[in-house]
Amino acid sequence: MTTTAAVEITGLTKAYGQHQVLTGVDLTVRAGTVHALLGANGAGKTTLVRILATLLRADDGHVVVAGHDVATHPRLVRETISLTGQFAAVDEILTGRENVSLVARLRHLPTPGAVADELLTTFGLVEAGGRRASTYSGGMRRRLDIAMSLVGRPEVLVLDEPTTGLDPQARHEVWRTVRELAETGTTVLLTTQYLEEAEQLADRVSILHQGTVAAEGTVADLKALLPPAEVTYVEKQPSLEEVFLAVVGTARAGAER
Amino acid sequence: MSAAYALGDVVTLTGRSLRHVTRSLDTIITTTVMPVAFLLLFVYVFGGAVEAGSATGSYVDYLLPGILLITVATGVSYTAFRLFVDVKGGIVERFASMPVSRAAVLWAHVLTSLVANALSLVIVLVVALAIGFRSGAGALAWLAVAGMLLVFTLALTWVAVIPGLTASSLDGATAFSYPLIFLPFLSSAFVPTSGMPGPVRWFAEHQPVTSIVDTLRALLAEQPVGDDVWVALAWCAALLVVAYVVAVRLFTRKLG
Numbered sequence: 137m138t139t140t141a142a143v144e145i146t147g148l149t150k151a152y153g154q155h156q157v158l159t160g161v162d163l164t165v166r167a168g169t170v171h172a173l174l175g176a177n178g179a180g181k182t183t184l185v186r187i188l189a190t191l192l193r194a195d196d197g198h199v200v201v202a203g204h205d206v207a208t209h210p211r212l213v214r215e216t217i218s219l220t221g222q223f224a225a226v227d228e229i230l231t232g233r234e235n236v237s238l239v240a241r242l243r244h245l246p247t248p249g250a251v252a253d254e255l256l257t258t259f260g261l262v263e264a265g266g267r268r269a270s271t272y273s274g275g276m277r278r279r280l281d282i283a284m285s286l287v288g289r290p291e292v293l294v295l296d297e298p299t300t301g302l303d304p305q306a307r308h309e310v311w312r313t314v315r316e317l318a319e320t321g322t323t324v325l326l327t328t329q330y331l332e333e334a335e336q337l338a339d340r341v342s343i344l345h346q347g348t349v350a351a352e353g354t355v356a357d358l359k360a361l362l363p364p365a366e367v368t369y370v371e372k373q374p375s376l377e378e379v380f381l382a383v384v385g386t387a388r389a390g391a392e393r
Numbered sequence: 394m395s396a397a398y399a400l401g402d403v404v405t406l407t408g409r410s411l412r413h414v415t416r417s418l419d420t421i422i423t424t425t426v427m428p429v430a431f432l433l434l435f436v437y438v439f440g441g442a443v444e445a446g447s448a449t450g451s452y453v454d455y456l457l458p459g460i461l462l463i464t465v466a467t468g469v470s471y472t473a474f475r476l477f478v479d480v481k482g483g484i485v486e487r488f489a490s491m492p493v494s495r496a497a498v499l500w501a502h503v504l505t506s507l508v509a510n511a512l513s514l515v516i517v518l519v520v521a522l523a524i525g526f527r528s529g530a531g532a533l534a535w536l537a538v539a540g541m542l543l544v545f546t547l548a549l550t551w552v553a554v555i556p557g558l559t560a561s562s563l564d565g566a567t568a569f570s571y572p573l574i575f576l577p578f579l580s581s582a583f584v585p586t587s588g589m590p591g592p593v594r595w596f597a598e599h600q601p602v603t604s605i606v607d608t609l610r611a612l613l614a615e616q617p618v619g620d621d622v623w624v625a626l627a628w629c630a631a632l633l634v635v636a637y638v639v640a641v642r643l644f645t646r647k648l649g
Contacts, residue, residue, distance in 0.1 A: 189486075189490040190489075190490060191486055191489055191490055191648055192648075211492055214490060214491055214492040214493075215492050217490070218490070218491075219486075219487070219490045221483045221486060221487070222483075223482070223483050224483075225482055225483030225484050225486065225487040226482075226484075227409065227482075227484060228482070229412065229413050229416055229417070230409065230412065234412075238405065238409055239487075239491070241401075241405045242402060242405055242406075242488065242491055242492075242493045243491060243492065244398060244401070244492075284487075
């Protein structure tokens with residue numbers, strides 16, 4: 137783990153009219169780490185992500201992505217960052233392969249077809265690659281979405297609530313994808329409202345509350361903020377999710393059809 | 394560098410959006426259904442009762458220019474539809490967060506509209522020829538007709554971009570085309586304005602469709618176009634500039 141910052145946010149504010157969404161956010165995402173931005177609905181996660189991705193202007197403060205200021209060099213930021221929004225933004229009329237090669241062409245890569253084939257292989261979408269994206273399941277759409285975001289190997293990948301609306305199986309697929317990305321050294325900033333997701337994936341967690349970062353640190357750091365755990369004995373029942381996965385999980389290998 | 398990239402982006406994105414058209418050719422067909430229905434209805438049902446005032450030429454010759462404008466007015470609603478789907482589905486944001494020329498995102502939809510409408514216009518023209526439309530116009534006059542229709546389509550397409558960007562529902566995105574489709578009825582498209590009562594006649598003679606229809610009709614009938622062509626071009630240019638400025642401003646505001 138290096139100490140260089142992939143994303144450096146200082147004093148970021150944003151208001152929509154009278155409604156102050158971000159009141160002064162300071163956030164550093166170190167290169168090569170998975171950083172979770174945890175917050176309830178309406179905490180301002182998506183607003184922050186949209187500013188990072190140059191889709192929205194900040195009112196005040198500095199946002200620097202891989203050394204480029206989003207306000208003064210948005211084009212360079214767009215070269216280095218890749219955003220996967222809350223709703224899998226794939227072209228339903230195009231096939232999976234066409235979707236990926238379209239992005240490769242728009243990123244001005246010399247061999248879009250080869251890039252598409254490579255990413256479809258990585259994401260287990262080779263067989264489905266020739267089908268229109270409208271026929272994909274939620275999990276497959278999300279994987280295609282992430283594959284499209286990885287075209288051209290962006291330095292920073294932003295995943296905005298990547299598992300919202302997905303069933304548990306698809307959620308685990310996305311988690312596995314994020315872990316694999318982390319192993320390749322891609323910096324990942326992911327927003328989530330699920331505590332478990334942050335705990336599972338993130339090297340560091342920032343809690344966004346009322347427009348500012350209320351707490352930040354590793355999962356262990358954050359847990360240490362609370363009084364020490366009290367040891368009690370409780371009979372552990374399987375959660376419904378564990379039951380669900382046990383019942384349907386065996387079909388996992390054949391999930392992509 | 395960026396100019397070449399921007400042009401490349403337009404080509405890539407237009408290719409994508411044209412694929413939407415070729416994969417749903419029904420949009421071309423449905424675009425032509427209503428204009429063709431009007432064409433048949435007016436020629437075979439009302440045609441006998443309409444005194445179009447022209448001694449020579451059949452009613453279908455008189456009628457066709459207005460029908461062509463109705464075709465374009467119907468066709469551009471699909472541009473609003475396709476843009477609306479892109480905005481709602483997050484595709485526009487995806488493109489805007491990439492090093493892609495933002496102007497290319499809109500121009501791709503506009504160029505696709507020009508191609509799709511040209512296809513629809515050809516279909517309507519073929520139907521008109523089949524039911525007796527004839528013109529002795531030369532290549533230059535036909536070129537002028539094509540140019541006039543191109544400018545008209547371009548202007549209406551930029552108008553269509555506005556609801557495509559701002560509508561909150563699919564119906565809202567396409568509803569703008571209804572008044573456009575009915576504007577020709579209050580013009581010289583179906584009957585000469587001379588028989589209309591005062592205020593209606595005043596409106597009909599001063600709205601853009603009449604000058605465009607009269608220009609097209611004169612070109613196809615090998616008549617001099619007179620001042621109508623300048624009035625028609627001025628209307629289209631004004632509409633184009635206003636719609637373009639509004640659309641680009643809305644787009645920029647949407648994407649920060």
